[in-house]
Amino acid sequence: MAAETAAIQAYSQLDEDDVQARIRAAREKLGDEVVILGHHYQREEVFQHADFSGDSLKLSRQAAASQARYIVFCGVHFMAEVADILSRPEQVAILPDLGAGCSMADMADLAKVERAWRELSQVLEPDEAVTPVTYINSSADLKAFCGRHGGIVCTSSNARHVLEWSFQRREKVLFFPDQHLGRNTGHAMGIPLEEMVVWDFDQPLGGLTPEAIRNAKMILWKGFCSVHQMFRPEHIDRFLERHPETRVISHPECSFEVCQKSHYVGSTEYIIKTIAEAPAGTRWLVGTELNLVNRLAERFRPEGKQVHFMSPTVCLCSTMFRIDPPHLAWTLENLVEGRVVNRIQVPEREAAQARAALQRMLDLPV
Numbered sequence: 319m320a321a322e323t324a325a326i327q328a329y330s331q332l333d334e335d336d337v338q339a340r341i342r343a344a345r346e347k348l349g350d351e352v353v354i355l356g357h358h359y360q361r362e363e364v365f366q367h368a369d370f371s372g373d374s375l376k377l378s379r380q381a382a383a384s385q386a387r388y389i390v391f392c393g394v395h396f397m398a399e400v401a402d403i404l405s406r407p408e409q410v411a412i413l414p415d416l417g418a419g420c421s422m423a424d425m426a427d428l429a430k431v432e433r434a435w436r437e438l439s440q441v442l443e444p445d446e447a448v449t450p451v452t453y454i455n456s457s458a459d460l461k462a463f464c465g466r467h468g469g470i471v472c473t474s475s476n477a478r479h480v481l482e483w484s485f486q487r488r489e490k491v492l493f494f495p496d497q498h499l500g501r502n503t504g505h506a507m508g509i510p511l512e513e514m515v516v517w518d519f520d521q522p523l524g525g526l527t528p529e530a531i532r533n534a535k536m537i538l539w540k541g542f543c544s545v546h547q548m549f550r551p552e553h554i555d556r557f558l559e560r561h562p563e564t565r566v567i568s569h570p571e572c573s574f575e576v577c578q579k580s581h582y583v584g585s586t587e588y589i590i591k592t593i594a595e596a597p598a599g600t601r602w603l604v605g606t607e608l609n610l611v612n613r614l615a616e617r618f619r620p621e622g623k624q625v626h627f628m629s630p631t632v633c634l635c636s637t638m639f640r641i642d643p644p645h646l647a648w649t650l651e652n653l654v655e656g657r658v659v660n661r662i663q664v665p666e667r668e669a670a671q672a673r674a675a676l677q678r679m680l681d682l683p684v
């Protein structure tokens with residue numbers, strides 16, 4: 319680890335143009351051996367090197383389809399895990415900085431979810447009455463839990479389809495770790511708010527009464543994204559007072575109040591597509607991560623579209639931001655030398671169960 323830190327420090331001291339040149343040179347040497355996947359929240363200096371970019375769903379499909387020996391994931395840990403689970407055994411998934419986690423994913427862990435399942439069994443028969451649905455922003459062992467219990471994975475772009483699939487099988491859903499995606503999607507499907515209860519994982523029985531659990535359609539884990547919780551309904555109100563013609567678009571990880579005040583709600587890919595297809599001269603207020611919003615503002619300025627960030631304060635995903643040019647250069651140059659660094663490898667038993675839950679999602683009609 320100390321050697322790794324020293325190596326990264328050496329790259330950090332190089333001139334930015336040198337680092338970029340070294341990334342390009344290493345990529346050229348690696349040719350088809352490597353594919354670089356980049357999530358939309360990546361900083362521009364890294365994002366420009368992505369062979370494929372996308373939201374979590376698109377990138378997981380890309381990882382599954384990739385032929386490259388090395389899949390370098392410029393994103394966060396759970397994304398690289400999905401790449402490892404869905405790729406062939408001889409392929410290698412790599413995360414250039416192992417510190418690039420997801421604080422929301424960390425809000426649910428296997429011990430707590432298993433405890434919730436046990437506690438639910440005091441009130442009902444969970445394996446008959448409840449489909450466990452995990453947002454893709456979760457660790458592989460939680461996906462495996464869903465695989466074992468007839469559950470499924472969802473992303474922000476297919477949550478509604480996944481919930482429809484789930485309710486066809488069992489009457490209730492335990493949705494983790496993001497309460498907001500669960501609530502926003504459930505509400506859009508017509509589930510009353512009072513039938514969506516929050517499971518507080520620090521309380522016995524989630525802080526709920528047996529009656530509240532029996533009456534609930536969705537049990538929402540008390541997790542959230544620290545970036546998307548920064549957007550507030552008053553930010554929208556204030557902006558609309560000044561520019562009433564603005565169209566507001568938000569990611570479903572934003573709070574219920576923000577999503578209710580938004581004209582459009584959807585994944586990062588949906589946000590990009592919606593603004594791309596909008597008429598020239600439109601103005602947009604966007605509730606999602608800053609790097610993406612800045613890129614959209616640049617991209618659509620020549621078409622006369624004005625794209626604004628929803629929050630008055632800077633909020634970016636600090637873990638996504640850990641993937642920087644020095645880490646990417648270090649990763650690629652090691653591969654050129656035949657050394658794999660920062661491999662993400664999910665143990666096979668866990669991977670097989672997680673794959674089952676992922677495959678149920680991927681098999682849904684698009």
Ligand code: 13P
Nearest residue numbers: 373374375473474585586
């Ligand atoms: P998308 O799947 O919409 O890109 O979202 C991923 C994510 O982590 C949003 O915070």
Ligand code: SF4
Nearest residue numbers: 420421422543545635
């Ligand atoms: Fe996780 Fe939020 Fe970052 Fe997305 S933006 S990776 S949910 S911390």
